[in-house]
Amino acid sequence: MKIKNFKSFYRFLFVIILLLVFQIPKNLKAESGLVNLVDAAKKTVNSVVHIKTIMLQKSNVYSYFYDSYGNIYRRGEEPKYYVATGSGVILTKDGYIVTNNHVVAGAYEIYVTLNDKRNLKAKIIGRDPATDLALIKIDTDNLPFLEFGDSDNAQIGEWVLAVGNPFNLTSTVTAGIISAKARNLHLVSPQHSSAIDSYIQTDAAVNSGNSGGALVNARGELIGINAAIASNTGSYTGYSFAIPSNIVKKVVSDIIQYGKVKRAYMGVQINDLNEDVANYLNMPKIEGVFIAKVVYGGSAWKVGIKSQDVILQIDNQRVNSRSELVERLTQYQPGATIMVKIWRKGRQYDFSLVLESDNQE
Template structure:
């Protein structure tokens, strides 16, 4: 009986299982997908490679960028004492000839063309009489100064070489807060140093270049930058140049958390002008501007805290001619939103006099787009070129070390082949050694050209010495007799 009962139960179980299988086959939709739980996937940021650990990998960007960053050393003379004729008459000339030894400086630069053009900071090469460039592979060259712009703290130099590893230029406008960047340079003469950080802020105005013509719209990062990094590269994850490292926020003189770089959008425009004209073509909108904050919005009855407030307007300027009015709020330049004076200056600085831009303004709560033709500092659209020295009526040559030692001076350029011109009109004689024009020390012939280029209006004051030791001063106007 027990055996019959056992086999009966087995047959019942088999029969019941078969019926279940038949029902499943007949009534369940075979086309429905069976949902499974996927394997966990690692999220990867666009444009960034990852190592085995899943962390952002910047090694490719670092390896490529160090080849394009150079070490710059400069030699320049310290200011020596020059006698004052009135002081000497009263008290004697006991200190004439006092001077210190030439000083040296160092910084970094970025190769931007295969034929040897290098961008750096103006303060790295300013007033130097010798510039040396050492490549990443240790080759060394003397560099020529092509041009400099104190208003953006940029300079362009060149070495005589071909097929150099240039760095591709990126787009700093596309940088996002929190994006990874590398600072590449030569801090404390430690060549080819790479540090990493993120973009902490954009369009920072620090007020370190104290001039009304200065343009400050720095990228702020927390990548470590120290003395010697100036002129070096700020590089994105693709190895492209997005900025030139320029300054640090520090009470000690060394890195303490934040560094600042000139955006490559400004760099592109400045170096293009220096290469083509030897002088930056500065476009002017012709407005005085303020940031819009809660207090200003309330005081001026603005409906929103946005844009840049037009507080003043230059008559017959580009903005005035286009119809911009005081109390307008500028919202965008050529489609790029601007919410601070620094952002507005950065966008306008991309263009040259004569370029037409679209300016979006808000007036009485209503938006309006204006077409504005930018102008230069003289109020027109002409190209401003470096001044020609022909009007001086002379040739110039560097003085020898023997002459420097004999006259106890550490710099100077000698006047020769005097002919009709400003120098002859002022009774300057051949052999006169110019060692200063206005406040600029003169070490080489190019310094004379640069000193005169810096004079927009007014006069020239020349300090110098004759071969017999007689110190003389001359002054004349550039605009008339």
């Protein structure tokens, strides 16, 4: 009986040891923090393109000539051509490509080089200068493309890849982490002007020519379009910025469906909440977005939202800065109904309101 029990015990022990052996690599991988980015890189480089634009610019240089009688004449302005480059991301197998507006704005001709070295002429489908996004198309089929990830679910500290064509070096991949979300570029560049003030900040190296390229997560999902770097030299100095994919997805969809971008409007003027205001409002902690003014007759006014209210949530998603709120609203269409949680005089209230169209578009 004892021998049989010992045999059973050893068999059980052997099984446990085998389980531990097969589990060790997985645990070591988690503890080391290493992430395999090879598959994501392979998938992305084939879906990111090199964009070359031919720009036509009138020159202030005039040419002069003499007629047979010695009279001098001035010819008209001579056209001047120059080339600019950037990157783009293939979104569909039939050739829709998203890039930055500043990459293609003013282009006389646009050429796209695929990762298989094919060179194709592209046309502009639509541009949205306010978000610095543009949609172009090439006439071909069966292209590799990237699927949208959910930028709202991206986490600070998450590994990302930036893929583009810096300095005309095609198919360049750099890695980093998400350093911040809902970043307002006015904080680092007062001259920056955009309809969105909510960018994904990363330390993945982005340089000239990366504009319009992909920011992807470890699964190879598109979570942003690289748009800017903060640098006095024009080259990477430690951090760069991408337009969140949820905004990109909405802008692209609008351009395809309507030919322009439709923007939703709550009818409020908002500011970041600071400690002094939070104390004045007797809030237990500093959270939410302060409503400085409610526009008369607007969506918020119609449902009873007031100035000095604090917006805590939009559709059960917390908002703790003006940038976060703007990013959230950018994803909605005019006419959409949203739930807004408000702090007012020590109590929380829920409001349902219908977003209106921004007349400034």
